[in-house]
Amino acid sequence: MSNKLIDLIDISKSYGMQTVLDELNLYIRENEFLTLLGPSGCGKTTTLRILGGFETPDKGRVIFDGQDITNLPPNKRQLNTVFQKYALFTHMNIADNIAFGLKIKNKSKQYIYDKIKYALKLVNLDGFENRMPDSLSGGQQQRIAIARAIVNEPKVLLLDEPLGALDLKLRQDMQYELIRLKNELGITFLYVTHDQEEALTMSDTIVVMNQGYIQQIGTPEKIYNEPENAFVADFIGESNIISATMVQDRLVKILGVNFPCVDEGFGQNKPVDVVIRPEDIDLLKPGQGSIDGVVTHMIFKGVHYEMEVMANNYEWLVHSTDMFPVGTEVSIHVDPFDIQIMKKPESEDEEAVNIEE
Amino acid sequence: MIRKYLQKIYLTLIFILLYAPIVTLVVLSFNQSKTRAKWGGFTLKWYKELFQNEQIMSAFYTTLIIAFISAAVATLIGTAAAIAIQGMKQKWKTMYMGLTNIPMMNAEIVMGVSLMLLFIAFRMTLGFGTILIAHITFNIPYVILSVAPKLKQTNRYTYEAALDLGASPLKAFFKVVFPDIVPGVFSGFMMAFTMSLDDFVITHFTKGPGIDTLSTKIYTEVRKGIKPEIYALSTIMFVTVLVLLLLVNYSPKEEEEVPVRKKVRRPSKIKKVLIQRVIPVVICIVFIGGGFYYAKEGGVMGGEELIVYNWGEYIDPDVLTMFEEETGIHVVYEEFETNEILYPKVSSGAIAYDVVCPSDYMIQRMIENDLLSEINFDNIPNLKNIGKQYLEQSRQFDPENKYSVPYCWGTVGILYNKTMVDEPVDSWSILWNPKYKDNILMQDSVRDAFGATLKYLGYSLNSTDLDELNEAKNLLIEQKPLVQAYVIDQVRDKMIGNEAALGVIYSGEAIYTQKENPNLEYVIPKEGSNIWIDSWVIPKNAEHKENAEKFINFLCRPDIALKNFEYITYSTPNEAARELIEDESIRNSEIAFPDLSRYDNLETFQYLGTEADQVYGDLWNKVKSS
Numbered sequence: 001m002s003n004k005l006i007d008l009i010d011i012s013k014s015y016g017m018q019t020v021l022d023e024l025n026l027y028i029r030e031n032e033f034l035t036l037l038g039p040s041g042c043g044k045t046t047t048l049r050i051l052g053g054f055e056t057p058d059k060g061r062v063i064f065d066g067q068d069i070t071n072l073p074p075n076k077r078q079l080n081t082v083f084q085k086y087a088l089f090t091h092m093n094i095a096d097n098i099a100f101g102l103k104i105k106n107k108s109k110q111y112i113y114d115k116i117k118y119a120l121k122l123v124n125l126d127g128f129e130n131r132m133p134d135s136l137s138g139g140q141q142q143r144i145a146i147a148r149a150i151v152n153e154p155k156v157l158l159l160d161e162p163l164g165a166l167d168l169k170l171r172q173d174m175q176y177e178l179i180r181l182k183n184e185l186g187i188t189f190l191y192v193t194h195d196q197e198e199a200l201t202m203s204d205t206i207v208v209m210n211q212g213y214i215q216q217i218g219t220p221e222k223i224y225n226e227p228e229n230a231f232v233a234d235f236i237g238e239s240n241i242i243s244a245t246m247v248q249d250r251l252v253k254i255l256g257v258n259f260p261c262v263d264e265g266f267g268q269n270k271p272v273d274v275v276i277r278p279e280d281i282d283l284l285k286p287g288q289g290s291i292d293g294v295v296t297h298m299i300f301k302g303v304h305y306e307m308e309v310m311a312n313n314y315e316w317l318v319h320s321t322d323m324f325p326v327g328t329e330v331s332i333h334v335d336p337f338d339i340q341i342m343k344k345p346e347s348e349d350e351e352a353v354n355i356e357e
Numbered sequence: 358m359i360r361k362y363l364q365k366i367y368l369t370l371i372f373i374l375l376y377a378p379i380v381t382l383v384v385l386s387f388n389q390s391k392t393r394a395k396w397g398g399f400t401l402k403w404y405k406e407l408f409q410n411e412q413i414m415s416a417f418y419t420t421l422i423i424a425f426i427s428a429a430v431a432t433l434i435g436t437a438a439a440i441a442i443q444g445m446k447q448k449w450k451t452m453y454m455g456l457t458n459i460p461m462m463n464a465e466i467v468m469g470v471s472l473m474l475l476f477i478a479f480r481m482t483l484g485f486g487t488i489l490i491a492h493i494t495f496n497i498p499y500v501i502l503s504v505a506p507k508l509k510q511t512n513r514y515t516y517e518a519a520l521d522l523g524a525s526p527l528k529a530f531f532k533v534v535f536p537d538i539v540p541g542v543f544s545g546f547m548m549a550f551t552m553s554l555d556d557f558v559i560t561h562f563t564k565g566p567g568i569d570t571l572s573t574k575i576y577t578e579v580r581k582g583i584k585p586e587i588y589a590l591s592t593i594m595f596v597t598v599l600v601l602l603l604l605v606n607y608s609p610k611e612e613e614e615v616p617v618r619k620k621v622r623r624p625s626k627i628k629k630v631l632i633q634r635v636i637p638v639v640i641c642i643v644f645i646g647g648g649f650y651y652a653k654e655g656g657v658m659g660g661e662e663l664i665v666y667n668w669g670e671y672i673d674p675d676v677l678t679m680f681e682e683e684t685g686i687h688v689v690y691e692e693f694e695t696n697e698i699l700y701p702k703v704s705s706g707a708i709a710y711d712v713v714c715p716s717d718y719m720i721q722r723m724i725e726n727d728l729l730s731e732i733n734f735d736n737i738p739n740l741k742n743i744g745k746q747y748l749e750q751s752r753q754f755d756p757e758n759k760y761s762v763p764y765c766w767g768t769v770g771i772l773y774n775k776t777m778v779d780e781p782v783d784s785w786s787i788l789w790n791p792k793y794k795d796n797i798l799m800q801d802s803v804r805d806a807f808g809a810t811l812k813y814l815g816y817s818l819n820s821t822d823l824d825e826l827n828e829a830k831n832l833l834i835e836q837k838p839l840v841q842a843y844v845i846d847q848v849r850d851k852m853i854g855n856e857a858a859l860g861v862i863y864s865g866e867a868i869y870t871q872k873e874n875p876n877l878e879y880v881i882p883k884e885g886s887n888i889w890i891d892s893w894v895i896p897k898n899a900e901h902k903e904n905a906e907k908f909i910n911f912l913c914r915p916d917i918a919l920k921n922f923e924y925i926t927y928s929t930p931n932e933a934a935r936e937l938i939e940d941e942s943i944r945n946s947e948i949a950f951p952d953l954s955r956y957d958n959l960e961t962f963q964y965l966g967t968e969a970d971q972v973y974g975d976l977w978n979k980v981k982s983s
Binding site: 052053054073074075080081083084085087088089090100101104105145148149152202 | 512514515517518519520521522523524525527528529532533536537
């Protein structure tokens with residue numbers, strides 16, 4: 001991809017005794033759809049607010065387009081934010097809301113008029129100029145908030161959990177809408193969410209954060225398939241995370257049973273964590289797989305069945321389109337490339353950084 | 358059905374409860390008779406007199422101006438403070454909100470006294486400025502309290518969104534945050550305005566001579582009874598507020614629908630603005646403008662001046678004007694309600710009063726505490742008009758007649774209704790006669806109640822003997838079932854209205870009541886009673902002592918004393934003035950001018966010291982709670 005647009009260097013921020021960000025380093029490339037993903041309190045919103053200029057970092061610098069903007073007030077920054085709760089100006093009609101930024105920049109009446117038309121068309125809300133924000137649905141309000149931001153032609157659009165207040169169906173529609181918008185506008189999106197599905201659907205790059213530290217940066221596929229640690233594995237999708245021993249390259253001993261895998265370079269007889277996605281587990285007839293066990297729970301989830309299998313004293317989470325009623329004796333099989341090996345944290349410090357909750 | 362009926366009755370009851378007092382007031386404002394107890398026919402004269410009464414009007418406008426300015430300033434400061442507090446961290450926010458709430462929870466009297474002390478400490482002259490500062494001070498918390506929740510409700514992100522869209526912080530505040538909190542700011546202003554309008558206690562402590570708000574003005578009139586002009590004024594105020602409220606809440610019907618097309622609703626919008634905003638504002642401006650007009654009229658001019666501190670309604674206003682015209686001395690006139698309020702004001706030295714009119718026992722106390730300066734009687738040749746016997750009586754509190762010149766006097770006795778009492782009344786004992794159960798009115802005041810009882814028992818009404826006092830207490834408890842009510846100035850109204858047969862009353866009131874109801878008769882019981890004298894004295898810290906003496910001399914002039922007698926109706930000690938009274942029945946009235954030589958058992962109250970005060974207070978509490 002193209003060059004760096006935003007560079008966050010050694011950003012630290014704490015509120016009182018609580019450290020929210022600790023020496024965070026992150027860059028965002030032009031035209032990227034980058035998502036900060038993590039549980040609440042992980043520092044993702046603070047990062048966004050530092051970028052928007054609503055918070056000043058205790059330490060570190062914010063570089064935007066080659067310029068240090070760390071201490072620039074929000075109204076002087078070439079980026080716009082879409083807030084979680086829309087933050088529309090309730091006493092102004094839609095047209096005035098959208099025109100707010102343009103009027104401040106003293107744009108001509110004609111220009112503003114055209115821009116409003118264009119923006120409303122872009123968010124599929126033509127003809128809403130004279131409506132008041134109160135009379136709009138949540139999804140419509142959020143689209144107005146986006147329209148209000150983009151008419152200013154920012155280089156970056158910051159979105160702070162913009163879909164958080166919407167219901168599921170609307171949220172999914174808006175996800176496509178956002179992707180379309182990004183493609184049409186050709187600008188950089190920095191998106192903050194705690195919803196992994198949103199992140200996986202829309203992003204070019206996902207930054208998984210926890211406790212003020214970046215856990216992993218990568219494409220959605222990479223994050224999902226190759227989580228670097230137990231936190232990421234746990235946070236993104238559902239998974240079986242099991243303590244194991246790396247016997248040697250390409251061989252891992254899980255719950256006392258040797259499994260062939262594809263990872264190398266962890267050393268010999270080293271403790272590791274393995275991640276196995278529930279949909280990557282095949283259930284075979286007893287004796288045909290690696291470990292035998294009994295189905296203890298079964299729920300129908302629509303696309304698949306979710307089952308728990310008790311095998312070697314571990315409750316395996318399994319997703320399968322085939323149904324195995326409770327009590328069925330089964331055998332577990334995992335293909336070598338579906339086993340993801342992760343280094344175990346060696347010190348307590350490292351554990352605090354990597355594994356949480 | 359029944360439930361609906363009950364609901365209606367309940368609602369009606371509530372409205373009656375809420376509005377009955379106001380209706381009473383409105384009705385009384387049209388009452389020809391000055392007394393509350395009688396309907397004398399419909400009249401508008403009180404309204405006419407109200408607008409001619411410069412004192413009331415200027416008090417009214419002072420009130421409005423102070424309310425308006427203090428509310429405006431408090432709104433400004435309070436809103437800014439609320440915004441600052443809102444931006445604080447939670448810990449500080451809680452602390453500051455708590456701090457701002459304290460003045461509101463605090464007893465008003467504490468606030469008033471502490472403000473007064475502060476003003477004195479900073480050597481500020483008590484007056485308009487200090488009242489204004491005090492009002493701003495106590496109004497700020499109310500504004501904060503009404504703005505803060507609105508700020509809390511406003512989405513913090515709207516402000517940030519405005520910044521984000523390029524607005525400067527100031528612009529963002531006024532364009533985005535302010536419109537959201539306007540209702541809070543407005544209601545804060547209104548609340549501050551009403552609080553200021555209503556305030557009595559704090560105003561009382563922070564005001565100086567020559568300035569009054571409505572509340573302090575009305576309160577000074579308590580002793581002589583509230584003037585009907587005040588009813589008229591209250592009615593006007595009530596109606597004004599009602600009209601303002603109706604206008605502000607009135608909205609044309611078309612506005613109910615959600616406005617879709619901007620241009621169509623323009624005409625009705627103008628009408629709405631006109632009705633909801635312009636008219637109320639015009640009304641306010643008229644009131645406030647009038648205030649400045651009247652305030653200027655009553656303003657302080659330079660040159661010689663004299664600060665007078667007198668009971669409410671205790672001088673003919675014309676007398677003050679005449680004095681000013683004759684001497685060129687400008688009179689700054691202030692009124693008090695009770696001796697107990699006067700004392701701390703004089704002793705604190707906050708205001709250097711030149712001439713004050715306390716009662717006997719309070720004069721004694723002031724002499725004992727060295728608060729008074731000796732009067733130079735060379736400057737008061739008119740003293741010769743004052744009856745010798747009054748100066749003799751004055752020796753009870755001013756042993757050498759050095760500090761005081763008698764102004765008004767009277768006795769305490771029994772007022773009875775001839776149609777309800779058929780036996781001759783000449784003794785306090787009738788107040789213990791079971792025949793008149795529930796027909797007896799007692800004064801609701803320690804010294805008056807005990808004074809009558811002690812006299813009845815044959816003791817001095819200044820007794821500090823515990824046995825005597827206990828005896829009196831037991832007698833009062835014994836009397837309690839017979840007493841209809843313990844009241845103060847209602848004795849007059851109730852007796853006029855034939856609501857009771859017997860009442861303990863001051864002679865000055867008795868003359869007036871007799872005029873209203875000829876069946877009433879006043880008597881000084883044979884066991885003796887209280888004689889009271891209010892006299893002019895000059896405080897030690899007076900700055901215009903000679904002017905004060907000129908003033909006292911002026912008041913001792915027969916024609917002036919007569920004018921005051923006719924206005925106040927309390928007995929005058931001025932023999933020369935008495936001779937000038939045309940109405941023979943009054944000139945020779947046994948009530949107004951009893952032959953003092955016939956009574957050797959009349960006593961003035963004496964200041965008994967704090968300890969004895971405490972004993973009296975405790976015993977009185979026992980009587981009241983028995």
